[in-house]
Amino acid sequence: MSVVAAPGAMAPRESRLVPRLLIGAAVALSMIFVVVPMAFIFSRAFAAGWQAFSQNILSPDTLHAIYLTMLVAVIVVPLNIAFGIAAAWVVARFSFPGRKTLLTLIEIPFSISPIIAGICYLLLYGRQGLLGPYLLANDVQILFALPGIVLVTMFVTSPFVMREVLPLMQAQGSEQEQAALTLGASGWQVFRRVTLPNIRWALLYGAILCGARAIGEFGGVSVVSGNIRGQTNTLPLQIDLLFHDLNVAGSFAAATTLTLLALVVLIGKTIMESRRA
Amino acid sequence: MTSASLPASAKRSKRVLPGFGLTMGVTLTYLGVIVLLPVIALVLKGAEIGPARFWAIATAPRTLAALQLTLTAAAMATVFNAIYGVLMAWVLVRYNFPGRRLLDALVDIPFALPTAVAGLALSALFAANGWYGAILEPMGIQVVFTIWGVAAAMAFTSIPFVIRTVQPVLEDLDPQYEEAARTLGAHPFTIFRRVVFPAIFPALLVGITLSFARSLGEFGAVIFIAGNLPFKTEIASLLAVIRLEEYDYNGAAVIALTLLIIALVLLAISNILQARALRYRGKTG
Incomplete structure (x- = not known):
């Protein structure tokens, strides 16, 4: 009897074994390469206890870095929202020659390394740069100061809001907006009462992504900030600085704030997806 | 009015x-x-x-070494991500198990986590006294300050690309072809190789291109773990920054332009592949 049952029993057991192995491998690799590195940050930051952690995070230079990083995000995100809505509107609602080229140009910052962006800015606004002599003559400081950090961050984050809003605008079509116009609404009324409510969740998620990227930006900012302690150091640069000062505990303490931010992004994404579904 | x-x-x-x-x-x-x-x-x-001086700077030994390291490490990272990405996409789409949705959400951590934080965590993990280094170094495997560290950092920051491009194609794949192959007695691995793989291949190529491009441009995560030794573990974008700090704007510009050209070529390739993948899906779907 067992001889007869064996072939039939073999097949389901084999087909259960392979999935289990694959799931096991996927979970193990994800733990090793994704989850543990993130958990490790908290483990190191709190290794010496709460007091050491709060001392590290409340050091004047780190506090200033947090302030500067927030300031940059507060300037960049609203500008990116305005650009994102305008660009999505023009691409989704109108057909014109060069529309595809415009879309490619908008997405180009995604394929350019932030370091290259930083170098471009240095060659534009630097002392030997294209606009350097003019800026020097008029005593305008862009590089190694807040404006430079803001501009590079705007470059790096520019496609974020547009990319979330555009697919939604295209999927929804313009019937509602046209109906509102026919009923006599003005352009701004259509935008405020019809377009904005329709895209608000995508807009919010795009803004979260843009903000997170602005706060976490490292390469581009490191080129143009000049790394002046307590002045032009953003939080990611401060992490680098503390690391090279061999203040690893301080470095990890500063990193926890950015890790929490990453968790906010993940939660935002999960909520967005459940709304779409 | x-x-x-x-x-x-x-x-x-x-x-x-x-x-x-x-x-x-x-x-x-x-x-x-x-x-x-x-x-x-x-x-x-x-x-x-000018072209003559451009070529001279671009082919200087230190620049070439940096470009070679960057390309090799990016290729290593991309190979890892291609295998891990297909495995993850397959597991997330085809199997139902407790924690599947959580695993799906965790995949996005590398995109959400600032690269400096990722670099800090990886370098401390793989250091001799870190959780991974303590296991690997007695076995004679050193990751920090070697090309393996560079590749690990690049791999981490580009993990989601292959998964997120292959996943939707697998979801749309009609199971009837696999069922037909199974009825005809094909081995599960043969079904994957002959039926599933050709269907996901165009999307996989797009994911690979994106992953490779991102790895080439990665800076923050790499410099923490690489040790940045000239001719050994110095990536091209770091060399560009070093040239800037030496006020050698020509040197920085040449490296930046070289990387920009590679990035734009990869972008063009990925756009063409994406258009083809869409056409392929249009035909079968």
């Missing part, structure tokens, strides 16, 4: 919706000032250097 101008504009063209001038103006101004102007500055600098 709106009610008066509406019929006229409707007659004039299909542009019934308002705001074309305003939104186009905002878009072009932002794009021009923030993105195009700085890129033009780089291109003009390259033109000023």
Whole structure:
């Protein structure tokens, strides 16, 4: 009897074994390469206890870095929202020659390394740069100061809001907006009462992504900030600085704030997806 | 005014919706000032250097070593991500198990986590006294300050690309072909190789291109773990920054332009592949 049952029993057991192995491998690799590195940050930051952690995070230079990083995000995100809505509107609602080229140009910052962006800015606004002599003559400081950090961050984050809003605008079509116009609404009324409510969740998620990227930006900012302690150091640069000062505990303490931010992004994404579904 | 101008504009063209001038103006101004102007500055600098000196700087031994390291490590990272990405996409789409949705959400951590934080965590993990280093170094495997560290950092920051491009294709794949192959007695691995793999291949190529491009440009995560020794573990973008710090603007511009050209070529390839993948899906679907 067992001889007869064996072939039939073999097949389901084999087909259960392979999935289990694959799931096991996927979970193990994800733990090793994704989850543990993130958990490790908290483990190191709190290794010496709460007091050491709060001392590290409340050091004047780190506090200033947090302030500067927030300031940059507060300037960049609203500008990116305005650009994102305008660009999505023009691409989704109108057909014109060069529309595809415009879309490619908008997405180009995604394929350019932030370091290259930083170098471009240095060659534009630097002392030997294209606009350097003019800026020097008029005593305008862009590089190694807040404006430079803001501009590079705007470059790096520019496609974020547009990319979330555009697919939604295209999927929804313009019937509602046209109906509102026919009923006599003005352009701004259509935008405020019809377009904005329709895209608000995508807009919010795009803004979260843009903000997170602005706060976490490292390469581009490191080129143009000049790394002046307590002045032009953003939080990611401060992490680098503390690391090279061999203040690893301080470095990890500063990193926890950015890790929490990453968790906010993940939660935002999960909520967005459940709304779409 | 709106009610008066509406019929006229409707007659004039299909542009019934308002705001074309305003939104186009905002878009072009932002794009021009923030993105195009700085890129033009780089291109003009390259033109000023001239082809002969450009070539001399680009083929200097230290530049070549940095470019070679960057390309090799990016290729290593991409191979890992291709295998891990297909495995993850397969597991997330085909199997139902407790924690599947959580695993799906965790995949996005590398995109959400700032690269400096990722670099800090990886370098401390793989250091001799870190959780991974303590296991690997007694076995004679050193990751920090070697090409393996560079590749590990690049792999981490580009993990989601392959998964997120292959996943939707697998979801759309009609199971009837696999069932047919199974009825005909094909081995599960043969089914994967002959039926599933050809269907996901175009999407996989797009994911690989994106992953490779991102790895080439990665900076923050790499410099923490690489040790940045010239000729050994110095990536191209770091060498560009070092040239800037030496006030060698020509050197920095040449490396930046080289990386920019590679990035744009990869972008063009990925766009072509994406268009092809869409056509392929259009045919089968």
